[in-house]
Amino acid sequence: MARRNVLITGCSSGIGLALAVKMAKDEQKRFKVYATMRNLAKKEPLEEAVGRRLGRTLEIKQLDVCDEQSIKTCVNSIPDRRIDVLVSNAGMGLIGPIECQTIDEMKTVMDTNFFGLVRLLKEILPDMKKRKSGHIVIISSVMGIQGILFNDVYAASKFAVEGFCESLAIQALKFKLQLSLIEPGPVVTEFERKVFEDGMKMDLSAADEETAEMFTNIYLKNYKQIFQSLGQSAEDVAEHTVKIILAENPPFRHQTNTLYTPMTTLKYADPNGDLPIDIFYKMVFHHDKIFSASLNFIKLLRWRSRKSFDLGKPSQ
Ligand SMILES: NC(=O)C1=CN([C@@H]2O[C@H](COP(=O)(O)OP(=O)(O)OC[C@H]3O[C@@H](n4cnc5c(N)ncnc54)[C@H](OP(=O)(O)O)[C@@H]3O)[C@@H](O)[C@H]2O)C=CC1
Numbered sequence: 001m002a003r004r005n006v007l008i009t010g011c012s013s014g015i016g017l018a019l020a021v022k023m024a025k026d027e028q029k030r031f032k033v034y035a036t037m038r039n040l041a042k043k044e045p046l047e048e049a050v051g052r053r054l055g056r057t058l059e060i061k062q063l064d065v066c067d068e069q070s071i072k073t074c075v076n077s078i079p080d081r082r083i084d085v086l087v088s089n090a091g092m093g094l095i096g097p098i099e100c101q102t103i104d105e106m107k108t109v110m111d112t113n114f115f116g117l118v119r120l121l122k123e124i125l126p127d128m129k130k131r132k133s134g135h136i137v138i139i140s141s142v143m144g145i146q147g148i149l150f151n152d153v154y155a156a157s158k159f160a161v162e163g164f165c166e167s168l169a170i171q172a173l174k175f176k177l178q179l180s181l182i183e184p185g186p187v188v189t190e191f192e193r194k195v196f197e198d199g200m201k202m203d204l205s206a207a208d209e210e211t212a213e214m215f216t217n218i219y220l221k222n223y224k225q226i227f228q229s230l231g232q233s234a235e236d237v238a239e240h241t242v243k244i245i246l247a248e249n250p251p252f253r254h255q256t257n258t259l260y261t262p263m264t265t266l267k268y269a270d271p272n273g274d275l276p277i278d279i280f281y282k283m284v285f286h287h288d289k290i291f292s293a294s295l296n297f298i299k300l301l302r303w304r305s306r307k308s309f310d311l312g313k314p315s316q
């Protein structure tokens with residue numbers, strides 16, 4: 001099988017970085033990775049992780065998904081502009097009461113998470129259609145199918161991504177192109193750190209007391225625990241993504257976190273849409289202690305299974 005050209009956005013950290021490294025280190029050398037980032041000053045962690053493969057199975061290029069010209073320049077620099085697999089990964093989060101967010105902050109999230117994907121496809125899709133081959137892989141989120149308290153605009157940006165892709169997938173089929181949405185639950189990356197830090201610094205004076213209190217004492221208070229108990233690593237999500245890229249018949253949607261799927265299943269179980277909202281409400285406002293205890297229990301189980309796995313490993 002010929003080596004596939006893979007372009008990944010947002011490779012300075014997190015899922016993009018882990019995926020770029022995993023694909024560049026593929027034993028069978030099945031991929032040539034174009035790992036892109038908006039700010040090349042941040043390339044050191046990727047260079048270090050990829051080591052001697054740099055310049056062989058992986059090249060680093062500048063690409064800002066909010067800048068059409070930078071996308072064009074990057075794609076033009078790839079031999080024959082051939083991109084077999086596009087991984088649209090670049091993204092950002094935003095949490096908090098909407099009363100305390102500016103429209104400009106919200107627009108930046110939409111511009112990055114949604115229009116970033118649209119800009120990439122406007123440049124790359126026509127070539128894929130002409131060749132009648134290509135796989136478009138989008139790092140969406142469980143929030144692309146289900147909203148979460150205080151993530152209103154972020155969830156909207158991922159819903160936009162999913163609606164866009166669901167529409168495009170029908171046309172793509174006609175051109176023999178594949179589209180896959182990867183839907184991770186919480187992942188421990190820079191995203192999680194940045195979102196939490198911004199949430200902690202947020203000026204809550206525009207919100208009423210009850211809302212501000214809810215954000216601080218429910219959302220932010222439980223945030224770290226959620227990520228510690230349910231969170232995956234970027235490497236884990238990268239492993240799922242590579243499996244989807246290598247699949248003969250890749251699915252349109254793939255959730256990476258089995259601990260989270262019971263929540264998203266509620267959405268598909270009730271056509272009225274009330275069930276997930278009621279459950280989230282009860283979990284947060286009525287059964288918070290049981291919820292917190294369950295999270296601690298999951299954390300303990302995961303810690304114990306990791307520990308016994310480590311003990312089972314041969315010593316180095
Ligand atoms: N972490 C999580 O819990 C989850 C994350 N996701 C999604 O995964 C994707 C990757 O996030 P994750 O790895 O967690 O977070 P990181 O913050 O570690 O990575 C995000 C990447 O996107 C880049 N980026 C942001 N804006 C732009 C832009 N305009 N142009 C190009 N690159 C940009 C960042 O670059 P820079 O360093 O310059 O800011 C960074 O490389 C996102 O789409 C996110 O929505 C989905 C589900 C859960």
Ligand SMILES: CC1=C(/C=C/C(C)=C/C=C/C(C)=C/C=O)C(C)(C)CCC1
Pocket residue numbers: 140141142143148149184185186187218219220222223224226284
């Ligand atoms: C903190 C917190 C909650 C959950 C937060 C989650 C699950 C965040 C997931 C983030 C993701 C998936 C980001 C990227 O796409 C609940 C349950 C509302 C209860 C209140 C506190």
